[in-house]
Amino acid sequence: MDTATFRRELEAWLDANAEELAPPYEGAGSMDEQMAHYSRVKRALYDADFGRYGWPESVNGLGGSPLLRAIVGEEINLRGLADPSPWTMIEVLAPTVIDFARPEIAARLVPPFIRGDEMWCQGFSEPDAGSDLASLTCRAAKTEDGWVVSGQKIWTSFIQYAQRCVLLVRTGEPGSAHRGITALLVDVDSPGITFSPIETMHGRHDFAEVYYDEVFVPNERLIGEENGGWQVAMDILPYERSTTFWHRGALLHRRFSDLVAEVAALGDRSDTAAKALGQAFQSLVAFRSRSRDTQHRLAGGQQLGVETSIDKILITSAELELFEAARDLLGGVVEFDDDLDAAMWRTDYLYSKAAPIYGGTAEIQRNIVARRLLDLGPES
Amino acid sequence: MSELIEADDLALLTSGFEAAMAEAPGPGEADQSLYDLGWAELLDAAPAQGAATAFSALGRSNSAASLLDDVVANALGIAVSLDTCVVFPSPHKATAPAQRRGDTVVIEGLVSARLEMANTAVLAVGNGEGAVATTVDTALLHVSAAKGVDPGHAYRRLSMEIAADALTPLATRGTWEAAVAAAQVALAHQLMGGARWMLAEARQHAIDRVQFSRPVASFQAIRHKLAESLVQFEGAASVAQGCLHDPDPLLAALAKSLAGQAALTTATNAQQVLAGIGFTAEHQFHRWMKRTLVIDTLFGSANSLPAEIGHNLLSEGSAPRLIQL
Ligand SMILES: Cc1cc2nc3c(=O)[nH]c(=O)nc-3n(C[C@H](O)[C@H](O)[C@H](O)COP(=O)(O)OP(=O)(O)OC[C@H]3O[C@@H](n4cnc5c(N)ncnc54)[C@H](O)[C@@H]3O)c2cc1C
Numbered sequence: 001m002d003t004a005t006f007r008r009e010l011e012a013w014l015d016a017n018a019e020e021l022a023p024p025y026e027g028a029g030s031m032d033e034q035m036a037h038y039s040r041v042k043r044a045l046y047d048a049d050f051g052r053y054g055w056p057e058s059v060n061g062l063g064g065s066p067l068l069r070a071i072v073g074e075e076i077n078l079r080g081l082a083d084p085s086p087w088t089m090i091e092v093l094a095p096t097v098i099d100f101a102r103p104e105i106a107a108r109l110v111p112p113f114i115r116g117d118e119m120w121c122q123g124f125s126e127p128d129a130g131s132d133l134a135s136l137t138c139r140a141a142k143t144e145d146g147w148v149v150s151g152q153k154i155w156t157s158f159i160q161y162a163q164r165c166v167l168l169v170r171t172g173e174p175g176s177a178h179r180g181i182t183a184l185l186v187d188v189d190s191p192g193i194t195f196s197p198i199e200t201m202h203g204r205h206d207f208a209e210v211y212y213d214e215v216f217v218p219n220e221r222l223i224g225e226e227n228g229g230w231q232v233a234m235d236i237l238p239y240e241r242s243t244t245f246w247h248r249g250a251l252l253h254r255r256f257s258d259l260v261a262e263v264a265a266l267g268d269r270s271d272t273a274a275k276a277l278g279q280a281f282q283s284l285v286a287f288r289s290r291s292r293d294t295q296h297r298l299a300g301g302q303q304l305g306v307e308t309s310i311d312k313i314l315i316t317s318a319e320l321e322l323f324e325a326a327r328d329l330l331g332g333v334v335e336f337d338d339d340l341d342a343a344m345w346r347t348d349y350l351y352s353k354a355a356p357i358y359g360g361t362a363e364i365q366r367n368i369v370a371r372r373l374l375d376l377g378p379e380s
Numbered sequence: 381m382s383e384l385i386e387a388d389d390l391a392l393l394t395s396g397f398e399a400a401m402a403e404a405p406g407p408g409e410a411d412q413s414l415y416d417l418g419w420a421e422l423l424d425a426a427p428a429q430g431a432a433t434a435f436s437a438l439g440r441s442n443s444a445a446s447l448l449d450d451v452v453a454n455a456l457g458i459a460v461s462l463d464t465c466v467v468f469p470s471p472h473k474a475t476a477p478a479q480r481r482g483d484t485v486v487i488e489g490l491v492s493a494r495l496e497m498a499n500t501a502v503l504a505v506g507n508g509e510g511a512v513a514t515t516v517d518t519a520l521l522h523v524s525a526a527k528g529v530d531p532g533h534a535y536r537r538l539s540m541e542i543a544a545d546a547l548t549p550l551a552t553r554g555t556w557e558a559a560v561a562a563a564q565v566a567l568a569h570q571l572m573g574g575a576r577w578m579l580a581e582a583r584q585h586a587i588d589r590v591q592f593s594r595p596v597a598s599f600q601a602i603r604h605k606l607a608e609s610l611v612q613f614e615g616a617a618s619v620a621q622g623c624l625h626d627p628d629p630l631l632a633a634l635a636k637s638l639a640g641q642a643a644l645t646t647a648t649n650a651q652q653v654l655a656g657i658g659f660t661a662e663h664q665f666h667r668w669m670k671r672t673l674v675i676d677t678l679f680g681s682a683n684s685l686p687a688e689i690g691h692n693l694l695s696e697g698s699a700p701r702l703i704q705l
Contacts, residue, residue, distance in 0.1 A: 278686030
């Protein structure tokens with residue numbers, strides 16, 4: 001299906017079902033409410049087939065270009081119908097699991113995920129392995145029919161809602177760095193997994209500390225090769241920076257447009273306000289343009305790689321500038337008010353501070369650009 | 381870095397342009413040789429693509445050819461020729477350079493070196509929202525003698541009053557708004573070409589220059605400066621490229637502003653990486669840096685455009701969704 005027709009049909013369907021798809025809560029809602037509504041929206045899209053396009057038939061998709069997935073998320077975010085964060089996990093994890101997991105495993109486990117019936121999470125970071133992910137120590141010992149995992153993870157987003165986790169574990173010698181890492185697809189209800197949610201500074205329980213105490217994972221849940229987990233992790237990153245970013249960019253566009261409307265309503269026509277808005281818009285457009293190029297490269301079958309670090313830096317700057325402009329121009333709303341609108345600005349403002357941290361920090365992205373794109377040789 | 385122009389024939393033209401620009405660095409000669417190479421025909425056949433090709437080459441080669449006159453004239457629907465020049469808006473502005481006051485017209489603008497060859501100047505006179513085009517005999521225009529920071533390029537101020545009846549109204553097919561957009565996109569490509577040259581120069585210096593027994597390229601502070609320049613370059617280049625398929629005036633203003641910002645950031649960072657040698661007259665860097673300052677001010681700058689764009693958004697009360705998949 002061509003993208004223009006697809007978008008038209010999707011828009012018509014979203015208009016026709018606007019009432020059922022609108023969040024039943026006011027403002028941002030609690031995390032439980034958000035997750036429940038996200039599942040409803042995802043399920044409705046799937047049942048109406050829109051949520052199946054762009055996914056291969058092997059996982060019950062209807063095929064077609066990944067651009068179709070970008071469009072679905074864009075429309076949902078422009079209309080503010082569901083929080084983009086849980087959606088991110090699908091776009092980040094499902095494509096790689098489809099590419100690297102055993103076909104029968106992907107065929108069985110991926111459909112409920114893209115249907116919105118299940119949530120998955122990503123267990124990469126550890127207390128002592130953040131930016132230096134390759135130093136992770138959570139161990140998996142090989143047994144006859146699988147693996148026994150012991151260790152600790154941290155910052156695992158959405159695990160309290162998740163059925164499965166894409167987990168990176170150490171299978172090589174300690175110190176084997178990226179050569180001795182394996183990826184496993186683990187059931188979160190496996191015996192031996194416990195977690196305690198961590199409260200974020202914006203007052204939510206986005207992520208958790210997770211303990212793995214002799215957790216058995218069967219062989220069939222290997223993703224990629226034994227000791228081939230680094231390749232799996234590297235495959236995930238570009239996905240994280242293509243479709244997902246396009247979705248988030250749409251959310252940022254909606255919030256920017258909200259900001260323009262609110263500043264206009266306040267009657268602030270100063271050059272200071274205009275300049276801050278113009279600057280934020282310009283950064284957003286630079287990101288959107290770059291991201292569009294990336295979507296088209298992905299849709300054209302090109303392998304995305306380290307150049308997506310540029311997309312990551314651009315969206316991070318755009319997000320930070322947008323919400324700094326909101327804080328500057330809304331006259332203390334972020335600091336002093338508690339009404340629903342203020343709470344949304346405050347949440348978004350605070351959450352924007354995570355943008356240069358998650359998915360590889362701002363500094364790590366610049367290291368990658370310097371080493372891989374500018375070819376500056378090794379760092380001292 | 382992404383290649384801005386892909387088509388084979390454009391690549392061929394580009395190398396022709398660049399060779400001509402290198403051979404004839406002075407304003408007049410360069411214009412003539414580009415006309416000989418088919419610049420006017422290219423602009424006629426493919427205005428956006430043609431301007432992007434030529435202006436990228438201008439930026440990279442740092443040539444002083446005055447092609448902006450042709451881009452504006454062509455967008456207005458006037459036949460381009462070496463005999464025609466254009467009065468540009470004053471620095472940092474994108475509004476018409478002339479205003480009517482009773483029987484006189486007040487001109488505050490800039491002209492390129494094309495003025496010296498041309499007999500006719502195109503002068504846009506503001507009329508509230510837009511502008512109307514007129515022509516004026518160049519003999520009547522008294523250009524400032526001041527050559528400024530970048531004498532090589534020879535953009536100079538034109539600040540004077542002239543009798544209204546010295547101007548001949550000109551029926552144009554294109555609007556002033558479209559001419560501004562075309563100029564902004566072309567200049568964005570020139571800025572990107574210059575930024576690319578400065579970044580390449582700084583990168584090579586960082587790799588070659590050894591201090592504390594290692595290349596300075598190995599220091600993270602240096603790496604991050606260069607990385608930041610590349611990121612801004614790529615964001616701006618993508619928007620400038622997008623303008624080739626989308627004539628939206630807002631997108632053109634954004635492209636110019638982003639390109640100015642990327643080029644200015646790159647100039648600052650490249651200068652710091654080059655350090656002492658980059659502060660000399662002997663090293664070529666200063667020529668590109670000064671050209672960046674000049675081009676940034678034409679048709680709205682990285683400093684003035686964001687506020688202008690913001691004012692437009694505020695009067696609309698919402699933000700348009702530019703850039704579609
Ligand atoms: C909201 C949120 C959600 C997250 N969700 C998940 C998730 O679902 N799953 C998951 O596995 N992880 C998740 N993370 C974790 C995230 O990936 C890490 O926080 C990130 O990789 C950085 O690690 P760190 O926090 O340990 O910082 P550190 O690596 O300790 O970094 C500290 C500081 O040092 C800098 N630094 C480190 N190394 C270098 C270097 N070589 N050069 C220059 N500077 C350097 C960093 O940039 C940073 O400024 C999430 C984080 C956040 C904030």
